[in-house]
Amino acid sequence: MTSTPPDLGLGSDAGRAATSQVTGGAPLLDFDGRSTPYIDYQSITVLLGLQHPRSTEPAELTFYILGQVKELLFKLIYQEMVRVRGLLDDDDIPQAVWALRRSRRVVDLLVSSWDVLGTLSPNEFNAFRDHLGQASGFQSYMYRMVEYVLGNKVPELARPHRKVPQVNEAVQQALHSPSLYDAALALLSRRGAGIPPELLRRDFSRPYRPDQRVERAWAEVYRDSGPTDHLFLLAEALMDIAEGMCRWRSVHLLTVERVIGFKPGTGGTQGVAWLRRISEHRFFPELWTARGLL
Template identity: 80%
Template sequence: MSSTPPDLTPPDLGVSSDVERATTASVTGGGPLLDFEGHSTPYIDYQSIDVLLSLQHPRSQAPSEPTFYILGQVKELLFKLVYEEMVRIRGLLEQDRVPDAVWALRRSRRVLELLVGCWDVLGTLAPTEFNAFRDHLGKASGFQSYMYRMVEYVLGNKVAELARPHRNVPHVNDAVQEALHSPSVYDAALALLARRGADIPREHLQRDFSLPYEPSAHVERAWAEVYRAGDPTDPAFLLAEALMDVAEAACRWRAVHLLTVERVIGFKPGTGGTHGVAWLRRISEHRFFPELWAARGLL
């Protein structure tokens, strides 16, 4: 990867109004436009389709590698979407716009479900199919995904040392470090509870956000009170459940990842230096938004 991202600014497409679209439909008789000036189409230009579809470069002749390669790129796009949505949700919570945050969390859960579905496809690779191109990965591993690391950070799993793989890629490292040092969406939710009178310890509100989050019995009781006092129309109750939807979906992603790797490569070491399944099994035990899980035991 180069030290600076390439300039892929798409061409200006202009804008169209409902009136213009209705006029066009009357001209075409309701069918699609088939003729365009220039050397492209508006759809290619809007989605940068020609650029997107030029980025697939499998390293072997194995017919199964494109499945692995393209699904990996799909996951990266979805990680980017989840991260950007979580940053926006954090901002909504900071503005006390709880219904808007809940709505966006519901959509983010669906995106995470798509990510789980990626493993369902990759699980169709037989061990022999994966082995046909695995050596061509070298030391490349999904563990090195900086977009996934940023997703983990914005959800609150702050492990600073896991940013190290990106320290020599300036524009990537800057983004990863910003995610590491910024409040998580869970930090924003706790600050919102505190503004609404919940007993959230000061050290949970004013701290170094790059450090791992330490669960608190106070926070656990605060979430339990949300459930006891709330009802299905209460914004805090809806926020708690929407956060749990996202936390559960993220756990499902990890769990299906573990199962897929175990099915495809068994207990072989990973390409990126880990013990493979043993590493994934350990990290799959982590829970985002820990007191929301623990609060169930108080109800």
């Protein structure tokens, strides 16, 4: 049996090397106290105690856990997009692009979550659907904050959270703050692009309206740049995020249609018809339409 090595600064390369010598390269199996470092670091006991399905249908656990996983990924994407916005404010394009590349992989994880949920048969889902009541992913405040930080500012969609003080404060901050796209346009302006000044001083809580002058500015980035140019790389990294979010919405639509057909949603929407409408939205709209000018 391996024994706990002496404390030699275990949180360092030297400490880890010393530990490996004591264990002979095998994993540690004994720890002081009533827990393990991994349980404590990741709050595993708390995390695994947060699942409370409401029916006896075994498939509900899949739905329940995947919903929680999505919320954690929404949180990660939101925090990363806020950080990228700050990097763009500081004109640090290389770090912003690096973070956007990683964030696209997180979006890919979100998209793949529908592959798991799509394995629920209609009968399995119907066996616990009534237990949802009016609960709907549409009410996810972390997803709403992701939409807001990416620039889809629809103020009325913050209403479900107005009676939850700490949640409402975070949602309202996301709504009224400049979006990631606003930060990108401000950076383009600082680099000499013809971004209309009124777009940079607008009410950031209102929906963004595409502008042909912004479209031309992005088109110039593509005409005058190449794969080594920072603005070109930023444009493509933003498009990666925008495309990934489009895939998220599209696969969401297909999964819902596959599992429940055209039934109304639990949160009051028309279900598939609602999802089809919102799937037509595009984040960073002029990045899409600028391609028609090239």
